[in-house]
Amino acid sequence: MEEISVREVTRGNVDDLCRICVPSEKREDPVYVTGMELKRVWALGMLEKWGTCAMLAYRGSIPVGMIQYYPVPEQGIVRIHCIYVPEEGNWRKGIGTRLLSGLMKDVRGAKDWFGGEPPAALVTRTFPGEAPGQYPARLFFRRRGFVQVGDDPDLLYYPLRPGFVYRPPKELGPEYIPQPEDRGRAVFIYGPAPCPFAYVFMKRAERAVMEVAPWLPVQWIDASAEPDEMRKRGGVTGCIVNAVPIRSLVLDEGRFRREVLEALKANAQG
Ligand SMILES: CC(C)(COP(=O)(O)OP(=O)(O)OC[C@H]1O[C@@H](n2cnc3c(N)ncnc32)[C@H](O)[C@@H]1OP(=O)(O)O)[C@@H](O)C(=O)NCCC(=O)NCCS
Known part of the structure; x- marks a missing residue:
């Protein structure tokens, strides 16, 4: 060998x-x-x-x-x-x-x-x-x-330094800033990523959203091509349904779908 x-x-x-x-x-x-x-x-x-x-x-x-x-x-x-x-x-x-x-x-x-x-x-x-x-x-x-x-x-x-004790700072990721035009649609924001599966999973998420709500218009935002579109949404990447960010991973499909359904209801209430 x-x-x-x-x-x-x-x-x-x-x-x-x-x-x-x-x-x-x-x-x-x-x-x-x-x-x-x-x-x-x-x-x-x-x-x-x-x-x-x-x-x-x-x-x-x-x-x-x-x-x-x-x-x-x-x-x-x-x-x-x-x-x-x-x-x-x-x-x-x-x-x-x-x-x-x-x-x-x-x-x-x-x-x-x-x-x-x-x-x-x-x-x-x-x-x-x-x-x-x-x-x-x-x-x-x-x-x-x-x-x-x-x-x-x-x-x-x-x-690596003797006696060093790691104390992690609070990890504050970017927070989605809701946009009126994101209501009544699904938005997928993607960009350069350390993992090739990030985009693959986002495509899978789109499929799952379409199964839950086939009528929903879909918008894809390429953060490199449209940085302002990403920035005004708080710099987040991922799946947003009806102006609500979906936090579950699509790998847990049941949970993901439930979250999408909840996000769709948010529209009816407000
Ligand atoms: C963790 C990982 C990198 C180890 O790689 P590897 O080349 O198989 O590991 P090594 O041959 O160097 O083994 C390292 C130690 O783990 C042990 N080990 C490896 N596989 C093992 C197994 N399946 N069960 C028990 N011990 C195991 C080895 O015995 C060795 O221990 P030792 O040196 O104390 O005897 C590899 O298994 C892996 O890629 N796992 C998935 C990690 C992952 O989820 N990555 C993200 C993907 S998106």
Whole structure:
């Protein structure tokens, strides 16, 4: 079996990063193609801003795993978005471990994100993205020495500076600002994203909304092409029905549909 090598992502291999999470049989599907393209825009932006955004593991020339991250200078930490070894044949062969140790080694070295100082910690918020039988990211990070922050089992950190204790600031995401023209319609706002599935799931959400309310007009807003449309709505991305943001994930379809139905009732009342 060929040797595994770990490399930082650059403009030269950014397409490998955009493709790796998408199963090969989906790579020509137009919805996935858009998802990968949106990830590319995101990754190029991160490379421009920070000089790095991910590491890829290769077996020979085949990408087999990735770890994606970004520095948070105001906290002096590096945040890991995601780690992923997609193909079952590559699980439990040390690839995830190589990626994480590659990142640890790299961030301890000379990066000028924090005035030449190494980050105080690696921080991650895990989510259940594993395939059936695959190792969950939360257990992986714990086994590699990450510790839980407070009582949230998915918020984990690994101190790189001895004695450092991570105290997370309140995470305040953007809030939707209701627009009169969003009433009586479904609005989907999308843009560059670190995950190619963000757009794929939004398309799935559109399908679910159409099943619940086939009469509803639909508007798609591309945040890159129409930044003002996004900005006036508070800078949010996602699905808005009848001027109400839908917070459930479409992966939980029952809950998602119930929320859409509730949002539609909001119209009748007001
Ligand atoms: C977590 C993950 C990156 C680990 O990758 P990997 O290359 O298989 O991991 P490694 O071979 O380096 O193994 C790391 C450790 O986990 C253990 N491990 C891996 N898979 C395991 C499993 N299924 N059950 C129990 N332990 C497991 C290994 O034994 C090893 O522990 P050790 O070194 O203490 O013996 C991979 O399983 C993965 O991608 N999981 C899904 C993560 C996810 O949801 N990502 C987001 C997708 S959108």
